[in-house]
Amino acid sequence: MHVTHLSLADFRSYARVEVPLEPGVTAFVGPNGQGKTNLVEAVGYLATLGSHRVSSDAPLVRMGAERAIVRAAVVQGERQQLIELELNPGKANRARINRSSQVKPRDVLGIVRSVLFAPEDLALVKGDPGERRRFLDELITARSPRMGGVRADYDRVLKQRNTLLKTAALARRHGGRQMDLSTLDIWDQHLARAGAELLAQRLDLIAALQPLADKAYQQLAPGGGPLALEYRGSAGEAMADAATREELYGVLLAALGEARKQEIERGVTLVGPHRDDLVLKLGQLPAKGYASHGESWSYALALRLASYDLLRAESPMSGPGGSPDGGGRRAGEPVLVLDDVFAELDARRRERLAELVAPGEQVLVTAAVAEDVPAVLAGARFTVSGGAVEKVTP
Ligand SMILES: Nc1ncnc2c1ncn2[C@@H]1O[C@H](COP(=O)(O)OP(=O)(O)O)[C@@H](O)[C@H]1O
Ligand SMILES: [Mg+2]
Numbered sequence: 001m002h003v004t005h006l007s008l009a010d011f012r013s014y015a016r017v018e019v020p021l022e023p024g025v026t027a028f029v030g031p032n033g034q035g036k037t038n039l040v041e042a043v044g045y046l047a048t049l050g051s052h053r054v055s056s057d058a059p060l061v062r063m064g065a066e067r068a069i070v071r072a073a074v075v076q077g078e079r080q081q082l083i084e085l086e087l088n089p090g091k092a093n094r095a096r097i098n099r100s101s102q103v104k105p106r107d108v109l110g111i112v113r114s115v116l117f118a119p120e121d122l123a124l125v126k127g128d129p130g131e132r133r134r135f136l137d138e139l140i141t142a143r144s145p146r147m148g149g150v151r152a153d154y155d156r157v158l159k160q161r162n163t164l165l166k167t168a169a170l171a172r173r174h175g176g177r178q179m180d181l182s183t184l185d186i187w188d189q190h191l192a193r194a195g196a197e198l199l200a201q202r203l204d205l206i207a208a209l210q211p212l213a214d215k216a217y218q219q220l221a222p223g224g225g226p227l228a229l230e231y232r233g234s235a236g237e238a239m240a241d242a243a244t245r246e247e248l249y250g251v252l253l254a255a256l257g258e259a260r261k262q263e264i265e266r267g268v269t270l271v272g273p274h275r276d277d278l279v280l281k282l283g284q285l286p287a288k289g290y291a292s293h294g295e296s297w298s299y300a301l302a303l304r305l306a307s308y309d310l311l312r313a314e315s316p317m318s319g320p321g322g323s324p325d326g327g328g329r330r331a332g333e334p335v336l337v338l339d340d341v342f343a344e345l346d347a348r349r350r351e352r353l354a355e356l357v358a359p360g361e362q363v364l365v366t367a368a369v370a371e372d373v374p375a376v377l378a379g380a381r382f383t384v385s386g387g388a389v390e391k392v393t394p
Contacts, residue, residue: 001076001113001315001332002362003043010065011087012038017389025358025379027365028389036366036384040116040337042070043364046083047114047335048138049093049105049148058089074111077316077331083108106152110145113315113334115308117341121300125287129277136278139209139307140201142334143314147201154194154273161187161269169267181264188256191272196249198273199233205310206231206278212306220305220352221298227282234275297344301353308336308357333361342372350374 006019013035028036037053041060044052051060061068068087073080084096085105095105123131141147164184206229214227233239235255242248255271256263263270280287280299287299315332336357342350342365354374357363367373370381381392 001074001111002335003072003112004075004080005071005073006039006042007069007071008039008042009069009071010062011042011068011070012060012062013387014038015062015065015387017387019382019389020391021362021364022380023362025360025363025365025377027367027370027373027377027379027381028384029367029370029373029381030384032368034384035387035389037118037339039384039389040339040364040366043072043112043114043335043337044116045070046072046085046108046112047116047142049085049109050138052116052118052120052339056089057087057093060087061089072112076111079331081111083111106145106148109141109148113142113311113332114337115304115311115334116337116339117301117304118337118339119341119344121304121341122296124300124303125280125291125296132278132280133273133276135303136202136205137198139310140198140205142307142311143205144201147198150194150197150201154191154198157187157190157194158269158272158274161191162267165263165269166267168264172264184260188253191269192249192252192256195252195272196245199239199248199252199276200245202273202276203231208310209303209306212309213302216305216309216356217298217302219356220301220349221295224295224298225282227280227299227302230279230281232277232279233273234271294346298349301341301349305353305356308334308360336360336363338363338365340366340368342367342374351376 002023003021006021008014008017019039028039030036041051041053045060054060069084070087071082071084073082082098085108086094088094093105094101095103095108097103097107097111124135137151141151161184164187168181210227210229213229214225217225217227235251238251238254239248242251252272259270282291282295282299287296291299311332311334312330315330315334338357341353345353351374354376358376363377363379365373365377383390383392
């Protein structure tokens with residue numbers, strides 16, 4: 001798929017901007033702080049309903065404005081769609097698909113598919129478990145958009161269960177009346193139900209991602225590796241033997257039962273996908289804490305490249321009867337976004353990465369100076385400066 005037009009109103013630094021796009025490579029070039037990342041962040045938002053830089057919508061709305069609008073025309077095979085998201089911080093966001101407003105923002109998931117590389121990706125390897133959980137969950141949602149709903153369910157149940165535990169913890173500490181904890185049993189079941197679905201998807205994803213990430217790492221850093229992606233679940237060892245969603249449900253429920261006393265003492269949910277981690281191993285050692293800066297970078301890039309390969313391989317075919325189009329492409333091939341990554345890499349990895357992504361259906365690149373964009377990624381070019389995004393005519 002590719003985006004043929006991006007239109008922003010009161011998004012980040014842009015009061016208004018219209019950007020016509022084509023398939024192939026497009027580079028946005030301009031000095032720092034001029035709004036290059038803001039553009040590609042909007043594409044990422046359409047794909048994930050979130051930003052790769054901030055966890056809430058408020059910073060995405062232009063200072064002084066009330067709401068932001070992100071609009072895009074998207075082509076997927078033969079199909080054209082117009083999507084629009086209205087960001088209302090503190091209130092519900094709104095969506096329109098092909099001018100119909102009878103949709104929820106979550107219905108937009110799956111129309112724009114994208115894989116975004118950014119300097120922030122280093123945190124995938126070096127950062128907290130939350131970074132890796134978000135990586136996994138965004139990818140499971142891209143693979144299967146209905147998981148957006150499951151994630152929302154899980155978050156809602158978790159929040160309510162935590163509120164209940166906090167009340168119980170307070171009552172206990174202040175020697176108040178013991179709470180009736182039978183409602184907690186119900187919340188355990190809800191949490192385990194949504195949690196098991198999330199877990200099953202994460203485990204399936206990791207199994208699919210592992211060989212692709214290993215291959216990508218070899219391409220970026222020949223002779224390095226091997227990579228191993230190991231899921232570390234808060235439900236403990238028993239998870240290793242659970243193969244199905246039903247079994248995972250049982251394991252989660254049992255682990256919640258075991259943790260209950262401690263949970264009531266601490267007033268917080270200690271078991272579930274929100275407490276899990278993905279351990280990224282390079283050779284025998286975890287990359288976090290052991291890998292060099294360069295290795296960590298290659299690892300992060302390998303995870304993104306693997307995501308791209310996976311989404312591409314699993315995307316719907318475009319031709320009639322489910323065949324690839326003339327270029328051997330599939331309709332749902334994701335948009336690749338490379339935000340300011342080339343400046344971070346040495347010449348060798350820069351060339352390797354560029355060669356790997358160059359054939360993509362649509363590749364959006366940002367760079368402070370044109371020389372940072374490798375030659376194989378020659379394509380359309382825009383300058384971004386002082387709020388203006390202007391096409392450079394060769
Ligand atoms: N909500 C906002 N309202 C107004 N300006 C913003 C907002 N968010 C970010 N900016 C401005 O956008 C600029 C950064 O844009 P960015 O796209 O990250 O730059 P770059 O071209 O370096 O990628 C900064 O000057 C910042 O002040
Ligand atoms: Mg930037």
